[in-house]
Amino acid sequence: xxxxxxxxxxxxxxxxxxxxxxxxxxxxxxxxxxxxxxxxxxxxxxxxxxxxxxxxxxxxxxxxxxxxxxxxxxxxxxxxxxxxxxxxxxxxxxxxxxxxxxxxxxxxxxxxxxxxxxxxxxxxxxxxxxxxxxxxxxxxxxxxxxxxxxxxxxxxxxxxxxxxxxxxxxxxxxxxxxxxxxxxxxxxxxxxxxxxxxxxxxxxxxxxxxxxxxxxxxxxxxxxxxxxxxxxxxxxxxxxxxxxxxxxxxxxxxxxxxxxxxxxxxxxxxxxxxxxxxxxxxxxxxxxxxxxxxxxxxxxxxxxxxxxxxxxxxxxxxxxxxxxxxxxxxxxxxxxxxxxxxxxxxxxxxxxxxxxxxxxxxxxxxxxxxxxxxxxxxxxxxxxxxxxxxxxxxxxxxxxxxxxxxxxxxxxxxxxxxxxxxxxxxxxxxxxxxxxxxxxxxxxxxxxxxxxxxxxxxxxxxxxxxxxxxxxxxxxxxxxxxxxxxxxxxxxxxxxxxxxxxxxxxxxxxxxxxxxxxxxxxxxxxxxxxxxxxxxxxxxxxxxx
Ligand SMILES: [Zn+2]
Ligand SMILES: [Zn+2]
Numbered sequence: 001x002x003x004x005x006x007x008x009x010x011x012x013x014x015x016x017x018x019x020x021x022x023x024x025x026x027x028x029x030x031x032x033x034x035x036x037x038x039x040x041x042x043x044x045x046x047x048x049x050x051x052x053x054x055x056x057x058x059x060x061x062x063x064x065x066x067x068x069x070x071x072x073x074x075x076x077x078x079x080x081x082x083x084x085x086x087x088x089x090x091x092x093x094x095x096x097x098x099x100x101x102x103x104x105x106x107x108x109x110x111x112x113x114x115x116x117x118x119x120x121x122x123x124x125x126x127x128x129x130x131x132x133x134x135x136x137x138x139x140x141x142x143x144x145x146x147x148x149x150x151x152x153x154x155x156x157x158x159x160x161x162x163x164x165x166x167x168x169x170x171x172x173x174x175x176x177x178x179x180x181x182x183x184x185x186x187x188x189x190x191x192x193x194x195x196x197x198x199x200x201x202x203x204x205x206x207x208x209x210x211x212x213x214x215x216x217x218x219x220x221x222x223x224x225x226x227x228x229x230x231x232x233x234x235x236x237x238x239x240x241x242x243x244x245x246x247x248x249x250x251x252x253x254x255x256x257x258x259x260x261x262x263x264x265x266x267x268x269x270x271x272x273x274x275x276x277x278x279x280x281x282x283x284x285x286x287x288x289x290x291x292x293x294x295x296x297x298x299x300x301x302x303x304x305x306x307x308x309x310x311x312x313x314x315x316x317x318x319x320x321x322x323x324x325x326x327x328x329x330x331x332x333x334x335x336x337x338x339x340x341x342x343x344x345x346x347x348x349x350x351x352x353x354x355x356x357x358x359x360x361x362x363x364x365x366x367x368x369x370x371x372x373x374x375x376x377x378x379x380x381x382x383x384x385x386x387x388x389x390x391x392x393x394x395x396x397x398x399x400x401x402x403x404x405x406x407x408x409x410x411x412x413x414x415x416x417x418x419x420x421x422x423x424x425x426x427x428x429x430x431x432x433x434x435x436x437x438x439x440x441x442x443x444x445x446x447x448x449x450x451x452x453x454x455x456x457x458x459x460x461x462x463x464x465x466x467x468x469x470x471x472x473x474x475x476x477x478x479x480x481x482x483x484x485x486x487x488x489x490x491x492x493x494x495x496x497x498x499x500x501x502x503x504x505x506x507x508x509x510x511x512x513x514x515x516x517x518x519x520x521x522x523x524x525x526x527x528x529x530x531x532x533x534x535x536x537x538x539x540x541x542x543x544x545x
Pocket of ligand 1: 145146
């Protein structure tokens with residue numbers, strides 16, 4: 001005989017823990033003088049789950065024999081699912097498997113009456129689950145509408161220690177109250193992400209400093225962006241709404257400035273019972289920073305590699321194709337890509353030169369550019385950076401940039417168009433349903449389908465446009481690009497290379513780098529450093545403002 005014990009995730013169903021179940025089984029086996037070979041256990045698994053590993057193992061054993069008996073507390077330990085109940089019943093009828101219960105009578109599955117009684121017990125177990133699941137789901141959406149914090153582990157930034165348990169000495173946490181030291185960490189993460197630091201750089205630093213997650217673990221890249229972008233941290237800004245009964249939602253009684261409680265099953269958002277940590281603009285800016293790194297806006301432009309070469313995607317090759325190639329004498333126009341070149345020296349370790357170069361072959365080893373122009377990255381970046389800073393400090397440009405920063409009106413106008421388009425789309429979808437139910441003909445349907453396709457496409461374009469406006473505004477506002485004279489000069493050295501890229505890309509269309517004999521050239525930067533660099537070979541193409 002084999003024993004089977006199971007404990008469910010649902011607290012209500014945890015009447016008897018697995019250890020107690022097992023102990024009672026041993027007692028029961030002794031009393032009945034049945035040899036108990038082994039006890040199988042499924043922890044934290046639902047009785048509706050037909051693929052519980054321990055159950056599957058024990059069923060395989062008894063089906064094969066010679067031991068043919070499974071011992072459990074009652075039918076509900078074995079199954080809370082009809083199909084599985086049916087399967088168990090058939091094993092009894094056809095394979096001679098028997099089920100013994102500590103808390104219930106046994107069923108003789110070789111007789112019709114025994115099978116009927118067994119299936120009645122299965123039905124009761126199923127009903128129990130359905131009723132309780134429904135109650136649970138209802139309770140959960142009610143709690144969401146009040147803005148109650150989700151259960152589970154403590155959310156980073158919250159869970160202030162409110163006292164200690166008088167007996168156990170455990171800390172008692174206020175799950176909705178801020179933990180100042182963790183809020184400071186979140187704010188630091190926000191600033192560093194927006195300022196163009198990579199997630200890797202941030203978590204490496206945090207792990208080195210011993211800053212841990214709410215579970216006390218080390219940080220991972222995915223964990224960081226997931227956490228920072230949680231809606232729960234964002235101040236609720238979605239306005240009035242009603243609950244399932246059409247009444248004003250209870251969550252709106254929670255203080256303004258509280259975070260967002262997202263109820264996944266119903267897709268509804270409510271004002272939570274905890275204070276927010278980020279504003280919507282900060283949230284948007286962080287998302288823009290994360291996605292900017294994931295994909296460049298223009299797929300034609302090469303992506304920044306490791307964020308080390310901030311002019312990637314801005315520097316164009318101004319060379320020409322060589323004789324004997326695909327396009328002899330033609331202008332190249334390829335994008336320069338950053339890479340490190342090791343040069344051997346007569347003595348000492350090899351020198352590493354950061355440089356931008358025209359790559360002649362693409363990923364498929366097909367000739368795509370001239371491959372003849374290279375430039376020292378430090379020199380080129382210093383030259384262009386200096387020009388960009390000067391541009392930002394030009395009062396004329398500054399005034400115009402400030403105006404350009406304000407995308408709010410444009411975003412609002414786009415929102416109106418999006419709503420109108422979405423409304424039209426709904427109307428067309430309704431018409432389509434009408435036609436399908438017999439109120440029109442084939443021809444109508446074709447016209448409607450075409451209209452729907454068109455509306456969907458324009459909706460997509462409008463949303464993309466709004467998205468890009470939002471992210472650029474958010475980045476600009478929060479990174480202080482061009483907001484205060486002198487700020488940018490300071491920021492240029494302290495902020496990350498991705499930030500430098502964004503700042504430059506706002507005023508520069510591209511930088512054309514032509515072939516040059518750099519060995520004969522000299523250029524002195526603002527700090528008096530002399531570079532082997534031919535500035536006449538570099539042309540900055542400014543964006544029209
Ligand atoms: Zn609500
Ligand atoms: Zn080239």
